[in-house]
Structure formats: C-alpha cells, structure tokens
Amino acid sequence: MVMRRINNRLATQLNKKVEIWHTVASTARNELGQKPVEDQLLDTVYAGIIPQTGSLLTGRTADTDLSRTTHKVIMRYRDDLTPDMWIMAEGVRYDILYIMDPYLNHERLEIFCEVRI
Template sequence: MSIEALNKRIEVWGNVEFENELEEKDFRSGKVKDKPIWASIIPQTGSLQKQQANTMLSNVTHKIKVRYSAGKDITQDMWLIHQGRRFDIKYILDPYFAHQFLEIFCEEIIGG
C-alpha cells in the first residue's frame, strides 16, 4: 500500500482522565490525539437486523489502515471518528510485524 492511499482524516477518541469537582480522577469521552491522522477506510462486511418497532439496524465492519508511526499508541478501548461516524475498534494488526502500517478492524453500527 502506498502513502497516497491514505486519503481520509480520522480522529482518535477514547476515555481521557480529568479531575472532577470533588478533585477526584474521573474519565470522560474525548480526543486522544490533538490532530487527525491520515487513513484508508476499506468496507469489509455488513448485515441487517430488524429491531423492535420496525426499525433496521446495520452492522458494518471496516478495515482502517494507518501509518505505524501515527497509530502505534492506539488501543482496542478507543474508537475512531470520520465525518461524524463512529468506528469501534475490534482488533489491531501489524501485518508481518513490519512496523509500516497498522490494520485496525472496526465495527460501525448504523440506525436504531
């Protein structure tokens, strides 16, 4: 894969620590990285589920590729945001342990 294929900007989110009004350490959702990183988003699979009240729920999996140096501190408890869409991380691979790219396998839930 070439660097030119990394044509999407994604934000890395997670639970960030802060001090609450009782001066205790607490966590809230927030950006983990200050700047977005370049990525390639590749759809993998999808499925539809019928929910109560005739609503449809769609589960779509994606493979998101980033440069190793930009994503080496991303963990499974984080999530990625692209154009307002949330991608929950399922697992992360370093193909052939080459430390060039990371493949982040994610799930996006649409509808509900």
C-alpha cells in the same frame, strides 16, 4: 526498492483525515469526590477506510432495521493504539475491535472497526 514501492502504495491509500479518540480520567473531582472520565482527542492522522462486512438485523420492536457494519482502517504504524479507543471520520464513529500489524514490519496498521450508530 521493494520497500519504496510498498510505501508509495500506502500513501495513496491514506486519503481521509481521521481523529483518534480515547477516554481519560479527569484531573478535577466532581461533587462526589470522584474523577469522572472524559473523551479526549489523541491525534489526527491520515487513513484509508475500507468497508468489510455488513449485515441487517431485523425483527426488532416496531419493525426497525439495524445494520452492523465493519470496516478496516489502514494507517501508518504507531504503538500507542488500544482496542478501547475509537476513530472519528466525517462524523462517523468507528469502534476498534482489534488491531493488526501485517507481517510485523511496523510499516502500517490494519484496524478492524465497527460503526457505532
């Protein structure tokens, strides 16, 4: 009964369709004989994106302001994600910082990310 309630709450949080990307070595060789790396779509899933922290970095050249923003992405559990991957949602790239399986029950993942500008 408790597990069913948790699953229902999880389903209501997964309100955005996101893409999971990673880099892979190309099968073709370039003119130097190397196999270049290329971006490849791993999967498209539903997830929830929750803003966590934000800080304004000032004092740069020409008084430009940069923002460092972190988010938590919640999705159903899967075992093929690694920190060198990234998530794309509505044209925004979220670089994965670390991946957490709360309570180690393999129900969902909390993926802490940083927005890449």
